[in-house]
Amino acid sequence: MRAVVLLSGGLDSYTAAAIAKAQRFTLFALTVLYGQRHVREVEAARAVARALGVERHLEVEVDLRAIGGSSLTSDTAVPRDRDLEAGDIPSTYVPARNTIFLSLALGWAEVVGARDIVIGVNALDYSGYPDCRPEFIAAFERLAELATKAGVEGARFRVHTPLLTLGKAEIIRRGLELNLDYGLTHSCYDPSPSGQPCGACDSCVLRAKGFREAGVPDPVLLG
Amino acid sequence: MRAVVLLSGGLDSYTAAAIAKAQRFTLFALTVLYGQRHVREVEAARAVARALGVERHLEVEVDLRAIGGSSLTSDTAVPRDRDLEAGDIPSTYVPARNTIFLSLALGWAEVVGARDIVIGVNALDYSGYPDCRPEFIAAFERLAELATKAGVEGARFRVHTPLLTLGKAEIIRRGLELNLDYGLTHSCYDPSPSGQPCGACDSCVLRAKGFREAGVPDPVLLG
Numbered sequence: 001m002r003a004v005v006l007l008s009g010g011l012d013s014y015t016a017a018a019i020a021k022a023q024r025f026t027l028f029a030l031t032v033l034y035g036q037r038h039v040r041e042v043e044a045a046r047a048v049a050r051a052l053g054v055e056r057h058l059e060v061e062v063d064l065r066a067i068g069g070s071s072l073t074s075d076t077a078v079p080r081d082r083d084l085e086a087g088d089i090p091s092t093y094v095p096a097r098n099t100i101f102l103s104l105a106l107g108w109a110e111v112v113g114a115r116d117i118v119i120g121v122n123a124l125d126y127s128g129y130p131d132c133r134p135e136f137i138a139a140f141e142r143l144a145e146l147a148t149k150a151g152v153e154g155a156r157f158r159v160h161t162p163l164l165t166l167g168k169a170e171i172i173r174r175g176l177e178l179n180l181d182y183g184l185t186h187s188c189y190d191p192s193p194s195g196q197p198c199g200a201c202d203s204c205v206l207r208a209k210g211f212r213e214a215g216v217p218d219p220v221l222l223g
Numbered sequence: 224m225r226a227v228v229l230l231s232g233g234l235d236s237y238t239a240a241a242i243a244k245a246q247r248f249t250l251f252a253l254t255v256l257y258g259q260r261h262v263r264e265v266e267a268a269r270a271v272a273r274a275l276g277v278e279r280h281l282e283v284e285v286d287l288r289a290i291g292g293s294s295l296t297s298d299t300a301v302p303r304d305r306d307l308e309a310g311d312i313p314s315t316y317v318p319a320r321n322t323i324f325l326s327l328a329l330g331w332a333e334v335v336g337a338r339d340i341v342i343g344v345n346a347l348d349y350s351g352y353p354d355c356r357p358e359f360i361a362a363f364e365r366l367a368e369l370a371t372k373a374g375v376e377g378a379r380f381r382v383h384t385p386l387l388t389l390g391k392a393e394i395i396r397r398g399l400e401l402n403l404d405y406g407l408t409h410s411c412y413d414p415s416p417s418g419q420p421c422g423a424c425d426s427c428v429l430r431a432k433g434f435r436e437a438g439v440p441d442p443v444l445l446g
Contacts, residue, residue: 062285067327069334089372096330099370103326104290107319111292136369143366146359147322149312 002055002114003160004028004105009044011185011207012163015175016120017052019162022178027054028112032101034094035065035073040195044186051184056112060104070094071189078190080200089128090202092189098131102140106157110150118160125168125210127202137161168210176216183219197221225278225337226383227251227328232267234408234430235386238398239343240275242385245401250277251335255324257317258288258296263418267409274407279335283327293317294412301413303423312351315412315425321354325363329380333373341383348391348433350425360384391433399439406442420444 003025005017021027029052031045042059049057064073071078071091079090098121105117121132130136137159144157151157163171175182187207188197197204197220211218226248228240244250252275254268265282272280287296294301294314302313321344328340344355353359360382367380374380386394398405410430411420420427420443434441 058289060286060289062327063283064330066281066283067331067334069330089375093372094330095333095372096326096370099326099329099366100323103319103322104285106322107287107292107317108290110318111290130372130375131370133369136366139362139366139369143322143359143362146356146362147319147354149316149318149353152312152353 001116002026002028002112003116003118004030004109004112004114005054005118006101006105006120007031007045007049007057009041009048009185010120010187010203011175011182012120012122012171014048014052014180014182014185015171015178016118016160016162017048018175018178018180020118020160021052025116025118027052028108028114029054029057030105030108031057031059032104033059033061034097035063040186040191044184047184051181058108062100062104064094064097064100067095078201080198081205082202084127084202084205087128089130092127092202093129096131098129098136099140102159106144106148109157110148115150115155116158116160118162120163121161122163122166122171124165125206134161134164167213168206169213172210172214172216176214181219185220224339225249225251225335226339226341227253227332227335227337228277228341229324229328229343230254230268230272230280231343232264232271232408233343233410233426234398234405235343235345235394237271237275237403237405237408238394238401239341239383239385240271241398241401241403243341243383244275248339248341250275251331251337252277252280253328253331254280254282255327256282256284257320258286263409263414267407270407274404281331285323285327287317287320287323290318301424303421304428305425307350307425307428310351312353313425315350316352319354321352321359322363325382329367329371332380333371338373338378339381339383341385343386344384345386345389345394347388348429357384357387390436391429392436395433395437395439399437404442408443
């Protein structure tokens with residue numbers, strides 16, 4: 001069975017893809033080049049796709065910088081050392097990003113005959129983005145039926161979110177059980193020109209907390 | 224009030240945008256460059272945006288040729304003189320196209336503070352595409368609430384489909400009442416290298432039927 005997996009080059013999507021692979025899905029990895037701040041993220045996605053042995057790795061360009069509205073797709077500063085418990089939605093929120101990503105995944109799924117889409121969203125150790133919540137995912141599955149020729153012909157698309165209710169440390173433990181090499185991944189929203197993580201953005205802070213709680217060192221920070 | 228309008232350069236989206244303008248919306252026109260077969264379509268979108276006096280016209284590139292699966296985004300032949308009554312979904316169907324387009328429109332709407340999105344879909348004189356049906360549009364509105372920061376904060380997005388139940392002749396009559404210049408538009412799926420319509424694809428056939436039933440000549444075919 002084929003699955004289209006959204007692969008960003010981060011720790012979460014790598015783990016989600018590996019879980020799908022362990023469930024015997026043949027992986028079709030989709031990386032969306034949306035005008036991220038740093039090319040390091042895309043290089044990580046390629047390395048992760050290779051390590052996973054995906055059937056195909058497709059990179060699709062969508063220039064979300066044209067749309068703007070986020071510190072990830074504009075020259076606005078990425079917030080550092082933010083209070084993650086505050087419950088607000090930070091400036092790193094990219095308007096409609098997961099809707100756009102899932103739509104592209106749906107299109108490709110229909111083309112390659114996949115009925116399963118995998119996305120590494122997480123609603124526990126996360127930044128409070130609305131499009132990481134289970135009710136959003138359920139609404140997208142409903143939309144997918146109505147949006148496609150395959151749906152009209154009776155296909156039911158399923159969006160798998162294997163990390164949805166896991167804490168970051170649990171995600172890392174699960175990945176280590178699957179022998180993943182997290183040294184290949186890149187999580188930082190705002191790396192240095194040479195690609196070094198900043199250590200202070202939400203993504204770095206959540207990653208560090210995860211490795212700390214899992215009781216293992218982050219291989220990206222070694223050496 | 225601001226509205227994001229999906230503008231393709233065709234007759235339908237031009238008319239839908241003009242209806243929104245007549246309803247006093249300030250128009251933010253979005254054209255998706257998705258790897259269409261002919262640049263003529265994009266030129267038409269620019270001309271139409273100018274004629275409408277839109278506040279802004281944004282062109283976003285999304286390479287749907289990478290995803291493929293359609294005669295509009297690959298080198299497969301576009302069908303000619305097809306039986307439009309047959310009820311099947313033709314090869315010009317682009318997997319998940321309107322889902323992708325509406326997702327991008329939603330992202331931009333959130334950025335510019337619009338709560339209204341306008342799309343010129345039509346479920347009467349059309350090619351049978353699943354993502355032109357009212358149930359698809361309703362499901363997208365529901366998704367938009369859940370997908371966005373604005374939705375979490377209580378905004379309700381509305382997707383306007385002013386042409387949904389109109390026949391092609393009615394659309395043209397409505398546009399002529401609004402003084403639209405259909406000579407600016409381009410509908411053909413498979414034009415000649417110089418941009419002349421083929422006259423035989425679904426889009427040309429539906430357009431010709433519309434002008435014939437409206438009792439007016441198609442300005443694109445004059446002169």
